Amino acid sequence: MSGRSNGHPEPEVIVNYADGYAYSKGKFEEGLRVIFSEKPAKPAKPPAAKKEDVDVIVSELEIPRAQAEKALLDNDGDLAKTLQALITP
Numbered sequence: 001m002s003g004r005s006n007g008h009p010e011p012e013v014i015v016n017y018a019d020g021y022a023y024s025k026g027k028f029e030e031g032l033r034v035i036f037s038e039k040p041a042k043p044a045k046p047p048a049a050k051k052e053d054v055d056v057i058v059s060e061l062e063i064p065r066a067q068a069e070k071a072l073l074d075n076d077g078d079l080a081k082t083l084q085a086l087i088t089p
Contacts, residue, residue: 049068053077054069060083061087
């Protein structure tokens with residue numbers, strides 16, 4: 001009964017390491033199938049803040065450009081909502 005132990009076929013070993021670890025072909029192929037079958041989730045890209053909208057906020061409310069850009073992004077790029085949010089206490 002060469003090639004069998006405990007009634008199960010022995011896996012085809014690709015690499016044996018000196019510390020006793022080994023990679024079997026079956027487990028390696030299974031791992032690759034899992035990796036390549038999963039579609040990577042694309043991170044949601046925040047809407048870009050329009051330069052004109054940022055300029056309006058900066059000039060009207062006299063706040064730093066970085067603060068205006070962040071406020072605009074927090075309000076999904078909607079200028080009216082951003083202005084309302086910035087002037088509401």
